[in-house]
Amino acid sequence: MITTRSGIDGKICFQCRRWKRLEEFSPDRTQPESQGKRHGRCKECHAENARRAYAWTKLVMARLRGMGLEADGSYSISSPTRRGTAEEATTTETRQGHE
Numbered sequence: 001m002i003t004t005r006s007g008i009d010g011k012i013c014f015q016c017r018r019w020k021r022l023e024e025f026s027p028d029r030t031q032p033e034s035q036g037k038r039h040g041r042c043k044e045c046h047a048e049n050a051r052r053a054y055a056w057t058k059l060v061m062a063r064l065r066g067m068g069l070e071a072d073g074s075y076s077i078s079s080p081t082r083r084g085t086a087e088e089a090t091t092t093e094t095r096q097g098h099e
């Protein structure tokens with residue numbers, strides 16, 4: 001729902017809950033006029049989500065590799081130790097636990 005503040009049209013982002021100018025929301029033709037035909041999330045939150053998705057993908061890929069799985073789903077049976085020692089795996093696991 002669009003609200004006007006100080007003569008400026010804007011709305012509240014449903015993710016960060018902050019009021020922002022309409023320009024801060026990406027246009028979206030599927031959105032109704034009541035939403036200013038724009039996304040419910042501001043551009044900042046969209047960028048934030050993209051960053052998180054990327055970090056998540058990286059984490060998953062790192063785990064797959066740690067299990068000897070390739071990113072494409074194939075399994076590496078040639079040499080499990082080639083990818084690092086058990087000590088390295090433990091270090092990786094500890095670091096991930098803090099994220």
Ligand SMILES: [Zn+2]
Pocket residue numbers: 013014015016017018041042043044045
């Ligand atoms: Zn936002």
